[in-house]
Amino acid sequence: MSLHDLIVTPFSYEFMRRGVLSAAVLSLSGGLLGCILVLRRLALMGDALSHSLLPGIALAWLLFGPSTTALFVGALVAGLLTALGSALLSRLTRVKEDAAFGSLFILFFGAGIALVSKLPTRLNLAHFLFGSVLGVSAADLRLAAIVSGVTVLIFLVCYRAILLETFDPVFHRAIGGSGGLVHFGFLALTVLNLVAALQTMGIVLALGLFLLPAVSAYLWCDHFFRMLLLSVAFAVVSSVAGILLSYHAGLASGAAIVLCLGVVFVVSALFSPHYGALQRFQQYLRERHAVHQSPN
Amino acid sequence: MAHNILRFRSLTVRYGPTTALANLTLDIPCGSSTAILGPNGAGKSTLLRAILGWQAVASGEIRLGDAHPQHARPRLAYLPQRQAIDWDFPITVRAVVEQGRYPALRMFHRLAAADHQRVDRALDELGLLDLAERQIRMLSGGQQQRVFLARALAQGADIFLLDEPFAGLDLFACEELTHILRAWETQGRTVLAAVHDLELARRTFTHAVLLDTTLVAAGPIAGVLSPANIDRAFRHGHCVHDHPPGAAQTSEAPR
Numbered sequence: 001m002s003l004h005d006l007i008v009t010p011f012s013y014e015f016m017r018r019g020v021l022s023a024a025v026l027s028l029s030g031g032l033l034g035c036i037l038v039l040r041r042l043a044l045m046g047d048a049l050s051h052s053l054l055p056g057i058a059l060a061w062l063l064f065g066p067s068t069t070a071l072f073v074g075a076l077v078a079g080l081l082t083a084l085g086s087a088l089l090s091r092l093t094r095v096k097e098d099a100a101f102g103s104l105f106i107l108f109f110g111a112g113i114a115l116v117s118k119l120p121t122r123l124n125l126a127h128f129l130f131g132s133v134l135g136v137s138a139a140d141l142r143l144a145a146i147v148s149g150v151t152v153l154i155f156l157v158c159y160r161a162i163l164l165e166t167f168d169p170v171f172h173r174a175i176g177g178s179g180g181l182v183h184f185g186f187l188a189l190t191v192l193n194l195v196a197a198l199q200t201m202g203i204v205l206a207l208g209l210f211l212l213p214a215v216s217a218y219l220w221c222d223h224f225f226r227m228l229l230l231s232v233a234f235a236v237v238s239s240v241a242g243i244l245l246s247y248h249a250g251l252a253s254g255a256a257i258v259l260c261l262g263v264v265f266v267v268s269a270l271f272s273p274h275y276g277a278l279q280r281f282q283q284y285l286r287e288r289h290a291v292h293q294s295p296n
Numbered sequence: 297m298a299h300n301i302l303r304f305r306s307l308t309v310r311y312g313p314t315t316a317l318a319n320l321t322l323d324i325p326c327g328s329s330t331a332i333l334g335p336n337g338a339g340k341s342t343l344l345r346a347i348l349g350w351q352a353v354a355s356g357e358i359r360l361g362d363a364h365p366q367h368a369r370p371r372l373a374y375l376p377q378r379q380a381i382d383w384d385f386p387i388t389v390r391a392v393v394e395q396g397r398y399p400a401l402r403m404f405h406r407l408a409a410a411d412h413q414r415v416d417r418a419l420d421e422l423g424l425l426d427l428a429e430r431q432i433r434m435l436s437g438g439q440q441q442r443v444f445l446a447r448a449l450a451q452g453a454d455i456f457l458l459d460e461p462f463a464g465l466d467l468f469a470c471e472e473l474t475h476i477l478r479a480w481e482t483q484g485r486t487v488l489a490a491v492h493d494l495e496l497a498r499r500t501f502t503h504a505v506l507l508d509t510t511l512v513a514a515g516p517i518a519g520v521l522s523p524a525n526i527d528r529a530f531r532h533g534h535c536v537h538d539h540p541p542g543a544a545q546t547s548e549a550p551r
Binding site for chain 1: 373399401
């Protein structure tokens with residue numbers, strides 16, 4: 001197979017062009033959001049949030065059929081209900097926020113699975129859960145572009161507020177910043193991006209596009225801004241590679257993208273010169289050696 | 297007598313049914329370094345939070361100079377507790393100190409030459425210039441504390457509110473911080489710090505406020521920390537004794 005066959009031919013198909021564009025566009029915003037998720041230790045919460053979208057999507061499908069707008073609104077409502085619901089639960093009852101989130105998301109996910117099993121359509125559960133590049137319509141692509149554009153714009157405009165709220169929320173508040181607004185805006189953006197990534201990635205795997213590039217970049221960078229840039233770069237390269245992999249190997253697109261991101265992550269975790277496992281191991285060996293060599 | 301920079305008049309703060317501070321009337325002299333002392337739950341942190349406006353005031357008022365503290369925000373710098381910071385955050389010493397300039401910046405404007413100068417001066421004053429490009433984990437505990445002091449300086453504040461600044465510092469770092477705070481006091485900066493350790497407070501601060509929900513005593517620290525006053529503030533037999541036999545250091549262990 002020539003290089004041309006490998007890289008150019010797949011994109012002679014319209015659905016492939018849409019798929020790769022949608023994945024690349026969402027990589028821009030996903031890479032940025034992922035950094036905040038990682039640094040604020042919200043990774044697992046993001047995962048829960050993505051699962052909780054299912055009943056909203058299923059209900060929208062049941063009521064309005066395969067309309068992008070309806071799916072989008074349904075998922076958005078489900079996501080926000082989970083986020084707000086768990087915030088309320090943790091404030092009004094004894095339950096802590098992580099347990100509240102965990103309970104609500106599993107409840108929502110269960111309801112979603114129940115609804116999907118009743119859907120009067122041949123479209124199966126796997127499509128919702130793991131995504132399909134074939135499913136990306138022109139409307140989906142437009143949605144992805146808008147959501148990504150809005151996210152990148154907000155990061156540009158509110159860069160300092162986002163940095164302060166992530167690094168030192170107490171200081172942010174002391175100088176008159178609005179922590180609640182940034183936090184809620186961040187949750188809303190995450191839900192928007194998860195929904196937009198639905199067709200390509202599926203709800204179970206969508207968070208991978210956010211989290212994996214960010215956690216890989218975290219292993220390389222000592223500057224917040226550079227981490228954001230590197231995370232976006234990892235996401236874009238891996239999602240293009242993933243779409244190609246899914247075409248040639250006949251894999252679900254979400255899974256293929258996650259696998260490519262996974263390679264970046266594993267390489268980073270092992271070989272990062274400052275924070276990688278191998279470096280730490282070498283340092284440990286050196287120190288042990290030094291102890292054995294010392295006369296005492 | 298120096299004039300008073302912070303004035304509290306019959307200040308009462310409540311959390312739901314519990315009263316955290318009751319009827320506090322107090323003056324903090326300009327350019328003094330004041331330790332806020334008292335047992336756990338005496339209202340030390342509440343007092344700092346009330347000054348910053350994070351705590352609704354049930355009655356009474358706080359005046360900063362002639363203004364309400366909300367209108368004098370740039371003059372106030374707040375130092376977070378060490379445990380509140382993620383030391384693995386991808387950020388360098390310089391980038392943290394630059395945050396001190398953020399409140400003065402307009403949206404979309406970058407740091408100007410004057411801002412960079414102030415950042416450099418703050419780094420220099422706290423002996424951090426050589427460490428400026430390091431990630432913050434790569435510093436000792438004392439150096440880490442100095443980074444946040446430098447950020448407060450870069451902010452251009454003249455009133456510094458410190459929440460348990462000695463918590464989690466080793467003996468050497470405590471001495472270093474004591475040294476810095478004494479120097480600030482001679483330079484006319486006002487420092488107000490919630491402190492746990494009476495002995496450290498005695499060595500560091502010129503003034504003290506002793507709280508036990510209500511005001512027990514306030515003024516020059518030697519007078520405030522009389523055995524009778526300490527007994528009154530700590531009579532509930534909480535955790536602290538002024539001179540435990542054989543122990544010079546009772547600073548809090550890191551969480």
